[in-house]
Amino acid sequence: MLILALVLIPIFLAFLGLFWGFYFSLIGFIRLLFFFQIFFLILALSYFFFFIINLEIITYSFFDWLPFLVNFSIKFGFLFDFLTWLMLFIILLISFAVQVYSIGYLKEDPFLLRFLSYLNFFTFFMLFLVISNNLLQAFLGWEGVGLVSFLLINFWHMRVFAFKSALKAVFLNKFGDLAFLIFLILILKKLGSLEYLVWLPLCFFWQEADFLVFFCSDFDFLAFFLILAAIVKSAQFGLHLWLPDAMEGPTPVSALLHAATMVTAGVFLLLRCSALLEVSKIALLFLFYFGLFTMLLGGLLALGALDFKKVVAYSTCSQLGLMFFSCGLSQYNEVIFHLINHAFFKALLFLSVGLIIHNLKESQDLFNSTNESFSLDTIISLMILGSTAIVGLPLASGFFFKRYYFF
Numbered sequence: 001m002l003i004l005a006l007v008l009i010p011i012f013l014a015f016l017g018l019f020w021g022f023y024f025s026l027i028g029f030i031r032l033l034f035f036f037q038i039f040f041l042i043l044a045l046s047y048f049f050f051f052i053i054n055l056e057i058i059t060y061s062f063f064d065w066l067p068f069l070v071n072f073s074i075k076f077g078f079l080f081d082f083l084t085w086l087m088l089f090i091i092l093l094i095s096f097a098v099q100v101y102s103i104g105y106l107k108e109d110p111f112l113l114r115f116l117s118y119l120n121f122f123t124f125f126m127l128f129l130v131i132s133n134n135l136l137q138a139f140l141g142w143e144g145v146g147l148v149s150f151l152l153i154n155f156w157h158m159r160v161f162a163f164k165s166a167l168k169a170v171f172l173n174k175f176g177d178l179a180f181l182i183f184l185i186l187i188l189k190k191l192g193s194l195e196y197l198v199w200l201p202l203c204f205f206w207q208e209a210d211f212l213v214f215f216c217s218d219f220d221f222l223a224f225f226l227i228l229a230a231i232v233k234s235a236q237f238g239l240h241l242w243l244p245d246a247m248e249g250p251t252p253v254s255a256l257l258h259a260a261t262m263v264t265a266g267v268f269l270l271l272r273c274s275a276l277l278e279v280s281k282i283a284l285l286f287l288f289y290f291g292l293f294t295m296l297l298g299g300l301l302a303l304g305a306l307d308f309k310k311v312v313a314y315s316t317c318s319q320l321g322l323m324f325f326s327c328g329l330s331q332y333n334e335v336i337f338h339l340i341n342h343a344f345f346k347a348l349l350f351l352s353v354g355l356i357i358h359n360l361k362e363s364q365d366l367f368n369s370t371n372e373s374f375s376l377d378t379i380i381s382l383m384i385l386g387s388t389a390i391v392g393l394p395l396a397s398g399f400f401f402k403r404y405y406f407f
Helices: 002-019 026-054 082-105 112-131 135-153 160-191 196-205 218-233 242-248 251-260 262-272 274-279 283-304 308-328 332-359 377-391 397-406
Strands: 058-064 075-080
Touching: 002 026, 002 075, 002 112, 026 082, 026 112, 075 082, 075 112, 082 112, 082 251, 082 262, 082 332, 112 135, 112 251, 112 262, 135 160, 135 242, 135 251, 135 262, 160 196, 160 218, 160 242, 196 274, 218 262, 218 274, 218 283, 242 251, 242 308, 251 262, 251 308, 251 332, 262 274, 262 308, 262 332, 274 283, 283 308, 308 332, 332 377, 332 397, 377 397
Parallel strands: none
Antiparallel strands: 058 075
């Protein structure tokens, strides 16, 4: 049961810092935070290597969420498979790096302790989303991530535009939340279960029946709501407007929420429910063209942006469009590979940009990037390293993903 500490300790640290943080010195809380974060990483790596050696899927089931429902059974539990362990590794490592970065970046902010607590809340909900063994739990994690993103984007709440950006993010994400909720209800109505290991294998044995609408099959109708939820959370074309404005939050927020973890939740949902996409007649074709269009549009918008962080944000839209495009080709292994690469090189780019902005006295204008008081050599080297990966030059991580399409 030690594995459950991966989920419980972040929420413990979040409440500890938020409600009892004034009993600790800032240095003491940071030391406690470092200890548990390193413990997380060691524990996650040990279990990940254990899974690779044994290839054993671990499941936990505890109690029935809704015992008053006669015809349905929804168990509270966790699922640890290959996809779960990869996402755990990404979330924990990026979260640790961002929290270390935040201590230096916001060292003069009087509300640093609250900011670190919010980051741990976000880590908890993201972990809860990826280890859930059913759609209802995943929905709760999905909602929790959206709630904490509002708190983090609006961290500097005295800025009017930060508050408006946080509201825009929440408002647009509610379309995806509603689509996810409808998808959840339809799956429960059709199969009587929300557990992945129950309803996903049955996708290949469903009988065609127009139980909801007459103009398309069940698979297409269900896949529509699944894809809509993923499109909103991953900031794809049409509903991508919240992502650039969300850059109003502190730079560590941009690195954690809008590059490495939160926006990949939509891609994670597609990967987890890929069996449904495979049996749909039009879902893969739609993902192919929609992802291709978003990929091109995101790149063009990045070329026209005049803000440091917005350039990287539009680049995120483009890279996520590439993942949707790959899902449309049923290249799920390649999507997972690029998901890992993207998390690290995009976090690197955001944090590097944050250093430039911090040394330019919070100026984010691309044409106001000169300051003789510090050297850009190290930062530029890091940005070139991240840009090499995102472009896909030979020997970079992005090259090994993109070679599937060009060679």
